[in-house]
Amino acid sequence: xxxxxxxxxxxxxxxxxxxxxxxxxxxxxxxxxxxxxxxxxxxxxxxxxxxxxxxxxxxxxxxxxxxxxxxxxxxxxxxxxxxxxxxxxxxxxxxxxxxxxxxxxxxxxxxxxxxxxxxxxxxxxxxxxxxxxxxxxxxxxxxxxxxxxxxxxxxxxxxxxxxxxxxxxxxxxxxxxxxxxxxxxxxxxxxxxxxxxxxxxxxxxx
Amino acid sequence: xxxxxxxxxxxxxxxxxxxxxxxxxxxxxxxxxxxxxxxxxxxxxxxxxxxxxxxxxxxxxxxxxxxxxxxxxxxxxxxxxxxxxxxxxxxxxxxxxxxxxxxxxxxxxxxxxxxxxxxxxxxxxxxxxxxxxxxxxxxxxxxxxxxxxxxxxxxxxxxxxxxxxxxxxxxxxxxxxxxxxxxxxxxxxxxxxxxxxxxxxxxxxx
Numbered sequence: 431x432x433x434x435x436x437x438x439x440x441x442x443x444x445x446x447x448x449x450x451x452x453x454x455x456x457x458x459x460x461x462x463x464x465x466x467x468x469x470x471x472x473x474x475x476x477x478x479x480x481x482x483x484x485x486x487x488x489x490x491x492x493x494x495x496x497x498x499x500x501x502x503x504x505x506x507x508x509x510x511x512x513x514x515x516x517x518x519x520x521x522x523x524x525x526x527x528x529x530x531x532x533x534x535x536x537x538x539x540x541x542x543x544x545x546x547x548x549x550x551x552x553x554x555x556x557x558x559x560x561x562x563x564x565x566x567x568x569x570x571x572x573x574x575x576x577x578x579x580x581x582x583x584x585x586x587x588x589x590x591x592x593x594x595x596x597x598x599x600x601x602x603x604x605x606x607x608x609x610x611x612x613x614x615x616x617x618x619x620x621x622x623x624x625x626x627x628x629x630x631x632x633x634x635x636x
Numbered sequence: 637x638x639x640x641x642x643x644x645x646x647x648x649x650x651x652x653x654x655x656x657x658x659x660x661x662x663x664x665x666x667x668x669x670x671x672x673x674x675x676x677x678x679x680x681x682x683x684x685x686x687x688x689x690x691x692x693x694x695x696x697x698x699x700x701x702x703x704x705x706x707x708x709x710x711x712x713x714x715x716x717x718x719x720x721x722x723x724x725x726x727x728x729x730x731x732x733x734x735x736x737x738x739x740x741x742x743x744x745x746x747x748x749x750x751x752x753x754x755x756x757x758x759x760x761x762x763x764x765x766x767x768x769x770x771x772x773x774x775x776x777x778x779x780x781x782x783x784x785x786x787x788x789x790x791x792x793x794x795x796x797x798x799x800x801x802x803x804x805x806x807x808x809x810x811x812x813x814x815x816x817x818x819x820x821x822x823x824x825x826x827x828x829x830x831x832x833x834x835x836x837x838x839x840x841x842x
Contacts, residue, residue: 612828617682
């Protein structure tokens with residue numbers, strides 16, 4: 431849109447945005463791999479790792495995809511998520527294998543057994559060709575405490591079906607996991623209301 | 637669980653986790669503000685800002701909350717999100733006011749008009765006492781380009797109802813916005829498959 435009434439400011443804006451669009455278009459055109467199941471990692475000490483994974487789940491359900499969720503540690507997803515997923519009973523397989531945060535249990539043998547059972551469930555879901563998105567929530571925590579064999583987990587995830595997206599969450603992702611991943615986001619805590627003495631809020635934190 | 641068969645390794649683990657639990661319990665006990673509507677900001681150049689906000693929306697819907705969403709820039713949420721939200725027709729008010737990514741339009745006057753209309757809609761939803769969660773998706777982008785008055789926006793958000801949660805997304809959050817917020821997470825890009833020539837994937841990026 432150029433006409434004689436355009437001001438200098440409008441022209442500068444238009445030219446800047448046209449350049450931005452050219453860069454964007456060139457970037458999109460440079461991509462050649464059409465379809466690939468991604469290994470996505472959400473890590474870091476900030477909020478939003480499991481919530482963003484849950485957002486991906488809900489979007490996938492919106493597309494009518496079959497989705498699997500395995501929770502390695504109980505607690506990150508709760509009543510709100512459960513009720514939302516219940517609106518898609520035909521599409522979701524959700525398994526909570528963990529026994530609560532590990533510092534609640536203080537029983538290593540039980541934690542290892544729960545992590546192994548969760549990993550077995552994860553492998554079942556990976557082998558099911560109808561599943562298009564699989565979330566392994568807090569898997570990084572199970573790996574951090576050496577509840578599972580890291581090399582085995584990374585090799586199995588890397589050998590996933592080409593059309594399966596896998597999302598792994600949890601702080602302290604291992605370097606080997608990051609190396610194997612296609613997309614890694616670190617959620618960094620910039621500011622938290624706990625510091626102002628505010629309790630965890632329903633609907634936001636649980 | 638202590639018994640005579642506990643190994644040294646198990647004992648060390650139990651003691652470590654007991655300490656961790658004590659720290660966790662003390663932190664929870666130190667919180668005194670029971671209920672407060674939070675101003676939450678998702679910023680940074682990484683993925684997951686809008687997706688985590690969408691996850692919060694779906695969880696809130698799971699709790700039966702009324703939710704408002706205003707998209708200042710079209711594009712971040714798409715077909716998948718739309719279909720998922722359609723399962724909660726009685727609870728969601730969703731408004732897309734933007735005209736696409738700003739570099740697609742190259743028309744500043746139109747962008748400003750769209751941002752102003754979106755902000756008017758946001759204020760309407762803030763004034764509605766039934767709304768418990770309001771997402772202002774990509775508001776930071778509109779502020780970054782000076783499409784809205786920053787001081788007015790921050791003052792209005794700070795004066796929100798005490799029980800209203802507001803989530804603001806978009807990279808380059810202004811310092812004033814971060815200052816006003818209760819919870820700020822920066823999503824940092826660690827690794828992206830675009831660098832490996834892989835196209836944007838349906839169900840993950842759109």
